[in-house]
Amino acid sequence: MKGLVVKTHNRFYEIKADDDIFLCSPKGSFKRKAEPEYRLPVVGDQVEIELLKERQRGVDGYIVEIDYRRNRLKRALVDKRRERVMAANLDRILIVSACVKPGIDWGFIDRYLLTCALADIPCSILLNKIDLDEQQGEDKFIDIYRALDYPMLKTSVKGNIGLDTLRDWTAEGISLFTGASGVGKSSLINCLAPRANLATGEVDARKGTGKHTTTTSALVRMEAGKGWLADSPGLRDFAPPPVEPDQVRFGYREIAQVQKECRFSTCLHDAEPGCAVREAVAAGTISNHRYRSYLAVFQEMRDYFQTRF
Incomplete structure (x- = not known):
C-alpha cells in the first residue's frame, strides 16, 4: 500500500493512505539500505507500507520502501560532517523572518536561498510580524532581494496582513515553513489551518531569540484547497549541506x-x-x-x- 508521510516522531511515522492514518515504523532490512538518505523517511515522502492483520507493539504496520524523492531539503549538523534530510518532495519553501522580535536575519535567509537554488526548490521570503514594525518592513536590504525577483510577502497574523495571498500561494502541493525560532511559523500555519493547533511561543525579551516550540515535523492539510503545510523545528542557525x-x-x-x-x-x-x-x-x-x-x-x-x- 502506498502512503504519504505526514508526521514523524522519534522512529515512528504517521502515514496517510487513502482516507486513513496508520502509525508505522521502518522494517529492519529497510534501515540497512545502501543509500543513507533513504534509510529513514521524512515528511513529504511517498512510501510503501505493509499493514499487519492487527496492531502489534503499538504500530499498524511497517515501512518497506521510500519512493524516489524529486527533491529534498537538507541541512548540515553541528559537526558539518553529517547531513540531515528535513523534508522531501516540496513544491515550495517559505523562508519566514520576523521584522522585529527577533528581527530580520539576512545571512540566515541567504543560506536558505542558496540551499533552495542548489536543490532546485522554489522559495519565497515572508517578512512576518509586520504589524509590530514601525518601519513597516522597509529594511535597507529589502530592495536588493526584490530586484533579484525573489517572491516576497509581508505578513501578520494579528494584523491580518498578507494572509489571503499566502493562502493562494499554498493552496496546492506541499509548502514548508522554515526559519529561526520565534519568527511565527506556527502562528501562520495555525491561521491557514486552524485544526493544526500548533504550539506557539514568545520571544525571549532579554536575548531576543525564540524558544523551540516545534520539536517534530508534520504536514497539515489546508482548511480549503489541496495544499499541505509543513512546519519545521526552529533553528538558531542554518548550515547548508556541504557542497564543493x-x-x-x-x-x-x-x-x-x-x-x-x-x-x-x-x-x-x-x-x-x-x-x-x-x-x-x-x-x-x-x-x-x-x-x-x-x-x-x-x-x-x-x-x-x-x-x-
Whole structure:
C-alpha cells in the first residue's frame, strides 16, 4: 500500500493512505539500505507500507520502501560532517523572518536561498510580524532581494496582513515553513489551518531569540484547497549541506548571471584576475551585502573540504 508521510516522531511515522492514518515504523532490512538518505523517511515522502492483520507493539504496520524523492531539503549538523534530510518532495519553501522580535536575519535567509537554488526548490521570503514594525518592513536590504525577483510577502497574523495571498500561494502541493525560532511559523500555519493547533511561543525579551516550540515535523492539510503545510523545528542557525566550493556561486543568482563574463570559466570570484563579479560589486550592480554573504559561505565550504580528511 502506498502512503504519504505526514508526521514523524522519534522512529515512528504517521502515514496517510487513502482516507486513513496508520502509525508505522521502518522494517529492519529497510534501515540497512545502501543509500543513507533513504534509510529513514521524512515528511513529504511517498512510501510503501505493509499493514499487519492487527496492531502489534503499538504500530499498524511497517515501512518497506521510500519512493524516489524529486527533491529534498537538507541541512548540515553541528559537526558539518553529517547531513540531515528535513523534508522531501516540496513544491515550495517559505523562508519566514520576523521584522522585529527577533528581527530580520539576512545571512540566515541567504543560506536558505542558496540551499533552495542548489536543490532546485522554489522559495519565497515572508517578512512576518509586520504589524509590530514601525518601519513597516522597509529594511535597507529589502530592495536588493526584490530586484533579484525573489517572491516576497509581508505578513501578520494579528494584523491580518498578507494572509489571503499566502493562502493562494499554498493552496496546492506541499509548502514548508522554515526559519529561526520565534519568527511565527506556527502562528501562520495555525491561521491557514486552524485544526493544526500548533504550539506557539514568545520571544525571549532579554536575548531576543525564540524558544523551540516545534520539536517534530508534520504536514497539515489546508482548511480549503489541496495544499499541505509543513512546519519545521526552529533553528538558531542554518548550515547548508556541504557542497564543493565552486558550486556556491550557482546559489547566488546575480553572481551566476554575471560570472559568464569572467576571464576564466572556473573563476571563484575571490582573487582571480579579470573577475566580472568583483567588477560588478565595485560598480554597484551586485550588492556588497550579497557578495560578502557569498564569500562567507564559499570560505566555509573551502575550509570544510580542506580539513575533512
